[in-house]
Amino acid sequence: MKxxxxxxxxxxLLIPMIIxxxxxxxxxxxxxxxxxxxxxxxxxxxxxxxxxxxxxxTAEAIVPSGVLRVIASLGVLVYAGTGxxxxxxGKEFLxxxxxxxxxxxxxxxxxxxxxxxxxxxxxxxxxxxxxxxANRGRE
Amino acid sequence: xxxxxxTHFNYWAxxxxxxxxxxIVISHTNLIKKIAGLNIFQTAVFLMYISMGxxxxxxxxxxxxxxxxxxxxxxxxxxxxxxxxxxxxxAMAFAIIVRIKEExxxxxxxxxxxxxxQVAGDAEEW
Amino acid sequence: MAIDPVINFMLLVxxxxxxxxxLRLSGMLAxxxxxxxxxxxxxxxxxxMDAPDVAFTEAAVGSGVSTVLMxxxxxxxxxxxxxxxxxxQWRPLLVVxxxxxxxxxxxxxxxxxxxxxxxxxxxxxxxxxxxGQQETGVPNLVTAVLASYRGFDTLGEVVVIFTAGIGxxxxxxxxxxxxxxxxxxxx
Numbered sequence: 001m002k003x004x005x006x007x008x009x010x011x012x013l014l015i016p017m018i019i020x021x022x023x024x025x026x027x028x029x030x031x032x033x034x035x036x037x038x039x040x041x042x043x044x045x046x047x048x049x050x051x052x053x054x055x056x057x058t059a060e061a062i063v064p065s066g067v068l069r070v071i072a073s074l075g076v077l078v079y080a081g082t083g084x085x086x087x088x089x090g091k092e093f094l095x096x097x098x099x100x101x102x103x104x105x106x107x108x109x110x111x112x113x114x115x116x117x118x119x120x121x122x123x124x125x126x127x128x129x130x131x132x133x134a135n136r137g138r139e
Numbered sequence: 140x141x142x143x144x145x146t147h148f149n150y151w152a153x154x155x156x157x158x159x160x161x162x163i164v165i166s167h168t169n170l171i172k173k174i175a176g177l178n179i180f181q182t183a184v185f186l187m188y189i190s191m192g193x194x195x196x197x198x199x200x201x202x203x204x205x206x207x208x209x210x211x212x213x214x215x216x217x218x219x220x221x222x223x224x225x226x227x228x229x230a231m232a233f234a235i236i237v238r239i240k241e242e243x244x245x246x247x248x249x250x251x252x253x254x255x256x257q258v259a260g261d262a263e264e265w
Numbered sequence: 266m267a268i269d270p271v272i273n274f275m276l277l278v279x280x281x282x283x284x285x286x287x288l289r290l291s292g293m294l295a296x297x298x299x300x301x302x303x304x305x306x307x308x309x310x311x312x313x314m315d316a317p318d319v320a321f322t323e324a325a326v327g328s329g330v331s332t333v334l335m336x337x338x339x340x341x342x343x344x345x346x347x348x349x350x351x352x353x354q355w356r357p358l359l360v361v362x363x364x365x366x367x368x369x370x371x372x373x374x375x376x377x378x379x380x381x382x383x384x385x386x387x388x389x390x391x392x393x394x395x396x397g398q399q400e401t402g403v404p405n406l407v408t409a410v411l412a413s414y415r416g417f418d419t420l421g422e423v424v425v426i427f428t429a430g431i432g433x434x435x436x437x438x439x440x441x442x443x444x445x446x447x448x449x450x451x452x
Binding site: 142143145146147148149150151152154155156157158159160161162163165166167168169171172174175176178179182185186189190191192193194195196197198199200201202203208209210211212213214215216218219220222223224225226227228229230231233234235236237238240246247250 | 316323326335344354409
């Protein structure tokens with residue numbers, strides 16, 4: 001579909017906005033609707049649109065699947081790590097109140113970290129799934 | 140009576156949608172169609188939970204000035220995670236279907252059974 | 266009333282119609298497109314029912330990722346139509362009707378939709394709404410409950426997604442060399 005002018009131009013306009021929106025949903029998720037799950041899926045759908053139009057090779061050149069695997073694992077690590085940090089700071093596993101002086105600030109930091117972990121894992125795994133399916137189709 | 144119908148219409152629709160999904164799953168032989176049926180069943184469950192969380196006169200569960208009544212956040216949280224987990228497991232099912240197609244060259248359930256029986260029969264002859 | 270009953274009613278009717286259309290269509294491509302539309306309507310319905318977070322997710326997942334995933338599977342398995350479009354099957358229909366009747370009977374006991382005294386609105390929900398913001402400092406209660414109150418639950422969900430991803434990579438990641446060689450040898 002690389003030769004279709006309309007698709008290419010519209011995609012170039014839309015994809016940055018989709019990714020920006022995903023970042024907004026990720027980091028503004030505690031004040032407005034949103035969070036890690038939504039942001040991860042929106043981010044990956046932006047890239048899937050890119051993949052559909054410019055082809056798998058171009059997409060894999062930008063985000064190699066090796067990097068995605070690392071990001072997906074890191075996401076789970078960030079989530080569980082936040083829990084472990086709060087465990088070592090003297091409270092229960094995933095009790096973020098231990099992360100800062102005041103419990104509320106600690107909770108806020110914990111929630112942002114955890115949502116970041118969720119977003120990384122979900123986004124990376126969705127893209128990896130599509131890489132796996134698309135690679136299968138090429139053979 | 141009308142009051143009752145209005146407050147239960149959502150659940151009736153849930154039952155109808157859910158049963159449509161179930162019918163697709165048990166009556167169709169095409170595996171992809173079956174997964175679509177399962178997805179419909181799943182969305183019916185989402186709909187039921189979200190309907191349960193609705194509060195009359197409430198607003199979305201984001202604390203803001205000027206609002207006192209909020210709908211129940213708990214079912215929303217459960218369904219939010221269920222949707223994303225649902226798509227991951229659906230992708231898994233599709234991956235298995237793709238592998239089945241590669242090995243058996245068919246995605247129709249009854250053909251798969253026939254092929255399996257043939258293989259079993261051949262094994263017995265040996 | 267916060268939820269507009271008319272919009273709610275119309276969306277539900279459309280949803281039921283779409284579900285029946287998915288049931289009836291034998292062309293798989295058309296079914297996939299209708300399925301995407303069904304998910305979009307579902308997202309609209311969630312929005313009407315005061316669940317913007319869920320609507321977000323359903324719109325991105327249901328009508329975006331899920332639909333493309335189904336299209337990819339269709340192209341990989343080269344499925345255009347279901348093999349036989351058959352008439353009504355009586356045994357499955359009987360099972361479905363009986364189950365449906367039982368469910369309708371059971372639903373009679375569910376509290377009215379929107380009722381503030383319903384069991385679902387008691388217990389923890391009250392606590393989340395009254396003290397969620399003070400305890401976590403996050404106004405979006407869905408995020409607060411998701412990440413903080415039920416953090417352990419969400420950790421499990423993330424691990425499930427991660428595991429599903431690993432499973433798919435294991436299933437589809439490497440080309441099956443063995444099968445290909447056999448195909449080449451038998452012309």
